[in-house]
Amino acid sequence: MDMRRADLIADELEKMIFTGAFTDGDRLDEIRLAGQFSVSRTPIREAFQRLVASGLAVQIPRRGVFVAQPGPVELMEMFETMAEIEAACARLAAMRISDTALVELDEINQECLQAMKAKDIDRYYQENERFHQTIYQQSGNSFLAKEARRLQHRLKPYRRIQLHLRGRMAQSMAEHETIVTALRDGDSLGAADAMRGHVAVQGEKFHHLMSSITKTP
Amino acid sequence: MDMRRADLIADELEKMIFTGAFTDGDRLDEIRLAGQFSVSRTPIREAFQRLVASGLAVQIPRRGVFVAQPGPVELMEMFETMAEIEAACARLAAMRISDTALVELDEINQECLQAMKAKDIDRYYQENERFHQTIYQQSGNSFLAKEARRLQHRLKPYRRIQLHLRGRMAQSMAEHETIVTALRDGDSLGAADAMRGHVAVQGEKFHHLMSSITKTP
DNA sequence: GTCAAGCTTTTTGTATACAATAATATATGT
DNA sequence: ACATATATTATTGTATACAAAAAGCTTGAC
Numbered sequence: 001m002d003m004r005r006a007d008l009i010a011d012e013l014e015k016m017i018f019t020g021a022f023t024d025g026d027r028l029d030e031i032r033l034a035g036q037f038s039v040s041r042t043p044i045r046e047a048f049q050r051l052v053a054s055g056l057a058v059q060i061p062r063r064g065v066f067v068a069q070p071g072p073v074e075l076m077e078m079f080e081t082m083a084e085i086e087a088a089c090a091r092l093a094a095m096r097i098s099d100t101a102l103v104e105l106d107e108i109n110q111e112c113l114q115a116m117k118a119k120d121i122d123r124y125y126q127e128n129e130r131f132h133q134t135i136y137q138q139s140g141n142s143f144l145a146k147e148a149r150r151l152q153h154r155l156k157p158y159r160r161i162q163l164h165l166r167g168r169m170a171q172s173m174a175e176h177e178t179i180v181t182a183l184r185d186g187d188s189l190g191a192a193d194a195m196r197g198h199v200a201v202q203g204e205k206f207h208h209l210m211s212s213i214t215k216t217p
Numbered sequence: 218m219d220m221r222r223a224d225l226i227a228d229e230l231e232k233m234i235f236t237g238a239f240t241d242g243d244r245l246d247e248i249r250l251a252g253q254f255s256v257s258r259t260p261i262r263e264a265f266q267r268l269v270a271s272g273l274a275v276q277i278p279r280r281g282v283f284v285a286q287p288g289p290v291e292l293m294e295m296f297e298t299m300a301e302i303e304a305a306c307a308r309l310a311a312m313r314i315s316d317t318a319l320v321e322l323d324e325i326n327q328e329c330l331q332a333m334k335a336k337d338i339d340r341y342y343q344e345n346e347r348f349h350q351t352i353y354q355q356s357g358n359s360f361l362a363k364e365a366r367r368l369q370h371r372l373k374p375y376r377r378i379q380l381h382l383r384g385r386m387a388q389s390m391a392e393h394e395t396i397v398t399a400l401r402d403g404d405s406l407g408a409a410d411a412m413r414g415h416v417a418v419q420g421e422k423f424h425h426l427m428s429s430i431t432k433t434p
Numbered sequence: 435g436t437c438a439a440g441c442t443t444t445t446t447g448t449a450t451a452c453a454a455t456a457a458t459a460t461a462t463g464t
Numbered sequence: 465a466c467a468t469a470t471a472t473t474a475t476t477g478t479a480t481a482c483a484a485a486a487a488g489c490t491t492g493a494c
Contacts, residue, residue, distance in 0.1 A: 003278060003477055030446080040479040041446095049263065053270035061220060062446060062485060077360035084305035084361065091301070143294035144301065147364075220447055247476080257449040262477095279455060279476060437494085444487070452479075459472070464465105 006046035009037055013047055017056055017067050018157045024069035028057065054154065072210065075158065079203025082151050083196045086132065089139040089148055090179060090195035094188040096140040105134055105180050112176065116169040124169055125160055131176060135183075135195070162205035172198070223263035226254055230264055234273055234284050235374045241286035245274065271371065289427065292375060296420025299368050300413045303349065306356040306365055307396060307412035311405040313357040322351055322397050329393065333386040341386055342377055348393060352400075352412070379422035389415070 013033075016022055028048060030041045037044065048065045051057040059065045070078060108131045115124035132152065136145040152159075162168055175198040182190035230250075233239055245265060247258045254261065265282045268274040276282045287295060325348045332341035349369065353362040369376075379385055392415040399407035 005477080031444095042478055042480090045447095046266065046477095049266045049270075053266070064446070074360060077358045080309075080358055081305075081361040081364060084308070085302070088298075088301035088305065092297075141294045141297055143291060144298040147298060222447080248474095258476095259448055259450090263447095281476070435494105438492090440489105440491085442487100442489070444485105446485075447483080449482075450480085453477080455474105455476075457472100457474075459470100461468100461470075463468085 003043065003046065005039065006043045006050065009033075009039070009043055009047035010050035012037075013051060014054075014056060017051075017069070022067045024067060024071075026067050027064045028067065030064075054150075056154075072207070076203055076207065078151070078155060079158075079206070080200065082155055083199035083203070085144070085148050085151060086135070086199045087192040087196035089136050089141075089144060090183070091188045091192040092140060092144070093135050093138040094183050094186050094191040097135075097138040097183050101134060101138045102180070102184055105131065105176075105183070108134065109173065109176050109180065112169075112173055116173055121160075121163050121169075124172075125163060128163075128172065128176075135179075138183075158206050159202055161209060162202050165205055165209060168205060171201075175201075220260065220263065222256065223260045223267065226250075226256070226260055226264035227267035229254075230268060231271075231273060234268075234286070239284045241284060241288075243284050244281045245284065247281075271367075273371075289424070293420055293424065295368070295372055296375075296423070297417065299365075299372055300416035300420070302361070302365050302368060303352070303416045304409040304413035306353050306358075306361060307400065308405045308409040309357060309361070310352050310355040311400050311403050311408040314352075314355040314400050318351060318355045319397070319401055322348065322393075322400070325351065326390065326393050326397065329386075329390055333390060336386075338377075338380050338386075341389075342380060345380075345389065345393075352396075355400075375423050376419055378426060379419050382422055382426060385422060388418075392418075 013028070022028070028051075030044050030048075034041045034044050048057065048059070051067075052059050052065060056068060057065045058068045108127050111127040112124055112131070115121075115127055129152075133149070136148040136152075139145055139148075163172070175194065179191060179194045179198060182194055230245070239245070245268075247261050247265075251258045251261050265274065265276070268284075269276050269282060273285060274282045275285045325344050328344040329341055329348070332338075332344055346369075350366070353365040353369075356362055356365075380389070392411065395411045396408060396415060399411055
C-alpha cells in the first residue's frame with residue numbers, strides 16, 4: 001500500500017496544498033489530477049486517502065475529497081496541542097536524556113547562534129528542527145516521538161514563517177538555553193514549562209503575523 | 218473515500234485484530250478477504266489503508282500488509298503517551314471547564330460508584346469512558362480532544378482488561394475524585410498530575426496482568 | 435420570470451483485466 | 465547431493481470498464 005507512486009503523488013499534493021495551489025474547500029478532481037500526473041485514477045485515490053488520514057483533506061462520501069486548510073482557530077488549537085506534546089517530550093527527556101545528547105544540544109545551539117548572527121533563517125530553521133527532534137528522541141518513548149514528528153510535519157509551514165519576525169531568532173535562542181539548562185538539571189517541570197512556552201509562543205507569533213497581514217493598512 | 222463499505226470492512230478487520238483472529242506479523246490476504254466479504258479487492262485495499270493509517274498494520278511495498286500487534290514495550294510507550302496527552306487535557310480543562318461539566322463529572326462518578334458496587338465492569342468501563350471524554354471536551358481544544366480520542370480508541374482493548382484486577386475499580390474511583398477536585402479548584406498542575414498517574418497506572422496494571430498470565434505457574 | 439420535474443452529464447465507488455514484481459518450484463550443472 | 469539458474473506461480477500495483485449516485489441542465493407549467 002506504500003506503492004511509492006501514491007506516496008509521491010501524496011507528497012506532491014501536500015506541497016501544492018501548503019504552497020496554496022489549492023485553497024480551503026477546493027475539490028480535488030480525480031480525473032484532472034490523473035491526467036496531470038499521467039496515471040490512472042487508482043493511485044490518485046490512494047494518495048487522497050493519505051491526505052485524508054493526515055488531516056489535510058476531508059472526504060464526503062459520493063461527493064469527493066476537499067482540501068481542509070485549517071482556519072485561525074484550528075491553527076491555534078494545533079499549536080497548543082503541539083506545545084503540550086513537546087512539553088511532554090521535554091518532561092520525559094529531563095529524566096532520561098543522555099550526556100552525549102546534552103552535548104549535542106549545546107552544539108546545535110551553537111549552530112543556531114551562528115545562523116542567527118548570519119541572519120540565515122533557513123539554517124536557523126534547520127538547526128531548530130534538529131534541536132526539537134533530538135528532544136523527541138530523548139523522551140525515550142519512540143511512540144510519543146513519532147506522534148511529535150507527525151504533528152511537527154503538519155505544522156512545518158506555519159512554524160517557519162514566524163522566524164521572519166524581528167528579534168524572534170534571538171528570543172528563540174534564549175528559550176533553547178533555558179530548556180537545555182532544565183534538561184541538564186533533570187528538572188522535569190521546568191523543562192516542560194519552558195518547552196511549552198517556547199512552542200506556544202510560536203503559535204502566538206504566527207497569529208500576530210497573520211493578523212498584521214490580513215489587517216487593512 | 219469514506220465509502221462506508223471500506224469503513225465497515227476496516228472496522229471488521231480491526232475487531233478481528235483486537236480479538237486475536239490475526240496474530241502479529243500475519244499477512245492480510247487481499248484475495249481471501251475479498252472472497253470472505255464478497256467484494257472485489259478494491260474496497261479491501263481501501264480498508265487496509267485505514268488500518269495502516271491507524272497503526273494496526275504495516276505495509277511493505279510489493280509484499281503486502283501485515284498486522285502489527287504492539288509488543289510489551291510499544292504498549293507501555295503508548296500508555297505513557299496516552300497519560301501525557303490526557304494530562305494535557307486535564308491541565309487545560311482545569312482552566313476552562315464549565316460549571317455544568319463539573320456537575321456532569323460528579324454525576325458520572327456517582328454512576329461509576331453504582332457500577333462498582335454492582336461489580337458491573339462493562340458499565341464501569343462505559344461510565345469511565347464518559348468521564349475521560351468529558352475532560353477531553355472540556356480541554357477547550359477540539360484538535361487535542363480528537364487526538365486523545367484517537368489514542369483512546371487504539372488502546373481501548375487494553376484499557377478494559379485491567380478493570381478485572383481486584384480493587385482496581387475502587388482505586389480508579391478514588392483517582393477520579395482527586396481529578397475532579399483539582400479541576401474544580403482550577404489546579405492545573407494537580408489535575409495534570411492526577412490524570413497522568415491515573416492513566417499511567419492503567420498501563421502498569423495491564424503490564425502486571427500480562428506478565429502474570431505469561432508467567433509459568 | 436420562477437420553480438419544479440425529468441433527463442443528461444459528470445463523478446464517485448466497485449469490479450475486473452492487465453502488468454510487473456516477488457516467491458516458489460524445477461531443472462541442470464558441477 | 466547441493467547450489468545456482470531458470471521457469472512457473474502467486475500476489476501486488478495499475479489501468480480500465482462498468483454501475484450507481486449526485487450535479488447540472490432542459491423543458492414545461494404556473
